[in-house]
Amino acid sequence: MAWFKKTETENRISGELKLDIWTRCPSCESHIYKEEWHNNLNVCPKCNYHDRISCIQRLNLLVDKNTYVELNPDITPIDILHFKDGKGNYKDKIKETIRKTNLNESVITGYGQMNGKKVAIAIMDFRFLGGSLGSGTGQKIFMAANYAVEHHLPYIVISASGGARMQEGMLSLMQMAKTCAGIAQLKKKNLPYISILTDPTSGGVSASYAMIGDVNMAEPGALIAFAGRRVIEQTIKQKLPDNFQTAEYLREHGFIDMIINRKDMKKRICEILEFYQR
Amino acid sequence: MAWFKKTETENRISGELKLDIWTRCPSCESHIYKEEWHNNLNVCPKCNYHDRISCIQRLNLLVDKNTYVELNPDITPIDILHFKDGKGNYKDKIKETIRKTNLNESVITGYGQMNGKKVAIAIMDFRFLGGSLGSGTGQKIFMAANYAVEHHLPYIVISASGGARMQEGMLSLMQMAKTCAGIAQLKKKNLPYISILTDPTSGGVSASYAMIGDVNMAEPGALIAFAGRRVIEQTIKQKLPDNFQTAEYLREHGFIDMIINRKDMKKRICEILEFYQR
Amino acid sequence: MDLEFEKPIKEIENKITELKELSIKSKVNFTSEITELEKRCQKQIEEIYSNLTSWQILQIARHPKRPVLQDYIPLIFNNFIELHGDRVYGDDRALIGGFATLDHQKLMLIGHNKGKTVEENVERNFGMAKPEGYRKALRLMKIAEKFNIPIVTFIDTQGAYPGLEAEKRGQAEAIASNLTEMAQIEVPIITLVTGEGGSGGAIGIGVGDVILMLSFSIYSVISPEGCASILWRDAKFAPDAAEALQITAPALLKLKVINEIVKEPIGSAHRNYGETALNIKKCLIKYLQILKSQPVKKLLRRRFELYAQMGNIKSKQGL
Amino acid sequence: MDLEFEKPIKEIENKITELKELSIKSKVNFTSEITELEKRCQKQIEEIYSNLTSWQILQIARHPKRPVLQDYIPLIFNNFIELHGDRVYGDDRALIGGFATLDHQKLMLIGHNKGKTVEENVERNFGMAKPEGYRKALRLMKIAEKFNIPIVTFIDTQGAYPGLEAEKRGQAEAIASNLTEMAQIEVPIITLVTGEGGSGGAIGIGVGDVILMLSFSIYSVISPEGCASILWRDAKFAPDAAEALQITAPALLKLKVINEIVKEPIGSAHRNYGETALNIKKCLIKYLQILKSQPVKKLLRRRFELYAQMGNIKSKQGL
Numbered sequence A, B: 001m002a003w004f005k006k007t008e009t010e011n012r013i014s015g016e017l018k019l020d021i022w023t024r025c026p027s028c029e030s031h032i033y034k035e036e037w038h039n040n041l042n043v044c045p046k047c048n049y050h051d052r053i054s055c056i057q058r059l060n061l062l063v064d065k066n067t068y069v070e071l072n073p074d075i076t077p078i079d080i081l082h083f084k085d086g087k088g089n090y091k092d093k094i095k096e097t098i099r100k101t102n103l104n105e106s107v108i109t110g111y112g113q114m115n116g117k118k119v120a121i122a123i124m125d126f127r128f129l130g131g132s133l134g135s136g137t138g139q140k141i142f143m144a145a146n147y148a149v150e151h152h153l154p155y156i157v158i159s160a161s162g163g164a165r166m167q168e169g170m171l172s173l174m175q176m177a178k179t180c181a182g183i184a185q186l187k188k189k190n191l192p193y194i195s196i197l198t199d200p201t202s203g204g205v206s207a208s209y210a211m212i213g214d215v216n217m218a219e220p221g222a223l224i225a226f227a228g229r230r231v232i233e234q235t236i237k238q239k240l241p242d243n244f245q246t247a248e249y250l251r252e253h254g255f256i257d258m259i260i261n262r263k264d265m266k267k268r269i270c271e272i273l274e275f276y277q278r
Numbered sequence C, D: 001m002d003l004e005f006e007k008p009i010k011e012i013e014n015k016i017t018e019l020k021e022l023s024i025k026s027k028v029n030f031t032s033e034i035t036e037l038e039k040r041c042q043k044q045i046e047e048i049y050s051n052l053t054s055w056q057i058l059q060i061a062r063h064p065k066r067p068v069l070q071d072y073i074p075l076i077f078n079n080f081i082e083l084h085g086d087r088v089y090g091d092d093r094a095l096i097g098g099f100a101t102l103d104h105q106k107l108m109l110i111g112h113n114k115g116k117t118v119e120e121n122v123e124r125n126f127g128m129a130k131p132e133g134y135r136k137a138l139r140l141m142k143i144a145e146k147f148n149i150p151i152v153t154f155i156d157t158q159g160a161y162p163g164l165e166a167e168k169r170g171q172a173e174a175i176a177s178n179l180t181e182m183a184q185i186e187v188p189i190i191t192l193v194t195g196e197g198g199s200g201g202a203i204g205i206g207v208g209d210v211i212l213m214l215s216f217s218i219y220s221v222i223s224p225e226g227c228a229s230i231l232w233r234d235a236k237f238a239p240d241a242a243e244a245l246q247i248t249a250p251a252l253l254k255l256k257v258i259n260e261i262v263k264e265p266i267g268s269a270h271r272n273y274g275e276t277a278l279n280i281k282k283c284l285i286k287y288l289q290i291l292k293s294q295p296v297k298k299l300l301r302r303r304f305e306l307y308a309q310m311g312n313i314k315s316k317q318g319l
């Protein structure tokens, strides 16, 4: 498969990017040239706010040029439940999402090299149905894990997800078990598994493959949560701490090994993989 | 070795037992016939206070009559450091303790049957230098673990100890590692290890073999601690909860599986061992 | 709590009670009338319970009189020895476990326990477990693995507890670890949804070789109320969401998410604890028999394949 | 903090400083006098440091200027990548760890970190770790085992933190688990006491294939103060207790509790960080070389035997 080219869609990931030349940082509200913003990997040069990026941008950032081979690129969501909600059919939503994002699922998976070292990799994209964990998502992450096991490769998963995909019902929930079963095989074979948690990583994704890395890395400020903030506030009827459910909060409480700036991510992953001596 | 007979010393385990016929419960202060107290296994019939008992009483309680064979009965403490403190020589203290308790170390170890099932067993005795973990203690517990591994037996350890034995310095501390290394072998071979924590189980004993049972059982009200209450109060300058470091407190905080009355202990251990299906 | 759709049943039952009272007071014999009414009542129950919506089934699954783990234990198992604590932080009363015997088969029983009375509900946090609950469950599974006895889990929870402390102590980590470890535990695991199988909190003890559901239990990725308020933007549409999510046992059997439905008596479990328990018992014995005879390698391979086939979407060329 | 027994050294050092200042002010050349004094000072240091009591060595081990882990890391290792958290409760700043490279050898470094400044001391809790510290350490050791790299631990703590929260969260359990797991970790473990090796808190990361001590470090089952207040009934007798407990490196080498003493420069580590670090580095390289070549089975058998021989009292007939 050819190296990915930047698509139109990447230029409008965030709702903030509507102005022509300028964009405004959602965090510090500085006005930044779109081009500068983009060149800085969607990270605010003033306040280090890490905005979401597409899986293609992420791929270009992490994997050596011309080394990436995609696995199961044609897997798309299937509307097994014939799910309809108040706003319409899931089927139509799938079609529309595929058209708009130019992606087939909420994750791309494959293998390639990082500074010359072969790895299996999965990269989620929040634009595709909120990065939700559908059967296709689970299947792809699972298959890439199997590929890593077969070829004795480290496995890197970059999460960005609102959680399970309701429109696929229990089959979505079961993807939590399925992906973890895949990663359990890596653990059994003593293969490294590195999980990168980006904004947001929540619900069923945080409670499955995203949280079980040998090393869990996060981007600064990323929201990482099991239950939603609102649900918790309703349950405990208390105000929550300001930094609650941020990457920084999770590191403080023992669940994240390190918080790494986007631009340093590749270097850090490669450094860690060098410690693997099997 | 012949079945153990009750020794004189057993009749004066607790400082409370000074009256001729009566004794007073240290907890509820009821006056109880000494004979009743003893027949009730040193448990107060009024308030269920579990007073300390000797390793011999414990042995009679747990192991089937005429089935017990002692291992390493002749191991005694050795004064390797030629330790002297303000009150005298460790060497003299050893001699006196052996004479007074009619025991050679703070633990007796061996194998025998519990309701017909063969087990390896170690029983500590608080009367012997506060049940402290000396080199002899560690050696005996370690050797009995090795015996269990060799003969594929479950291992039951009943702890009653103030912690490490200062007079043996670092060799005492190293018994923590040594005993745990012995029990690690049981874990590796999938052999059951049941730890019974009785009053008191603290310091280096609680932080080694006593805390790592597949099942941790405790007697009601037993003091179970790592650091001493006074040290903690000095450190944090705060009052501690009333039930702090009791068996009940530790169960509430996740470290004790069950609190079992002395009279039910044998039955419960046997029930659990029946679940072992290898 | 009376269920709305049970009103016709309730009406006949009330009539029967009246007639019985009248019979005593007036000393007139209404036996034949009562028998007739009882027949009608039974028929009514059968009719209603064979035509329930997903939303109605959810109400049954949540019924306060529906048996909970503490009801099932004495009816199904002998010699339950509870084990406490996660050896890290605490002992969760919402998710309990211990050794149990089922028809001479030794096993490790783990399950949510909602409790029945208000006091119990509070003590048990309505069956919503915290990280320490999931960690205790995993510890007990490791004991089962060492002791070489199968594991049976009973699922009955709205979900893992969504509280500050639970988040802080790693609810996500605890569930994720369980999913990962359960895929590899070297003894058979049978899992049964008895009431409400609420998303991550359910699957956190729900990875097994065999997944069973009681007839009127439900298993869902999200509560219908939660789903409705997100996708319909109004929790009022929960009944629609319940239907759309396909949360009932028959629907999930069709989707191959579960292996079998354990039949409840007519009128559902809360009308007959004994029969429900007996059906569960029979079914567990059947599967324990099947799984026990499998060598570990085969067992684990089959467990892996069970999850591999869930939502197994194939890559298609030329989409 | 000036140590009492270093007064003669301090006096000469003060004179040297005075002379140097005077030399600048008065423009008179005192070079030969200064050289003479420096020689005397060096001799004085040598003399004092070759005749220290256990109590004095303890003061050196606790010296606020003595290098701590954060000083050693850049001097000994390259590319330290800190890993955080126990994946259960928190991240203990008193006990840290991560990947590190030593002369091209990849390894996992774990150690207490007291800090140096008051702020650091507080952040690091003076190197007194809580259960989450010990649990993090174990997690990192498991990573090392998976990655197949050796483990090096640096011990420098008064002891595990004796606080309410630490007890509540299982200080005893955390240490006990480490002792048990470290006996079986399938990669080489080298452990070095750099400062104070305080009982359970020290051995909690101190089970290894090779146990090393710096010349003026101590390793003890209890603090001499604690021992004195129990056995002498007065903490004043701590110097006596220190002697009786045999806590110095030479004493412990004789008792076969440790394998080797890593030499400190004359006047102890706080007078020369670089040389101390170099000596540590050389010693670690030597043992890593030896241990790396051993097959896992042999490694574990030898580790088992190392502990088996500690306090190996034989049963004697006819006592």
Ligand SMILES: [Zn+2]
Pocket (backbone or CB within 6 Å): A025, A026, A027, A028, A029, A030, A044, A045, A046, A047, A048, A049
């Ligand atoms: Zn900004």
Ligand SMILES: [Zn+2]
Pocket (backbone or CB within 6 Å): B025, B026, B027, B028, B029, B030, B044, B045, B046, B047, B048, B049
């Ligand atoms: Zn009493």
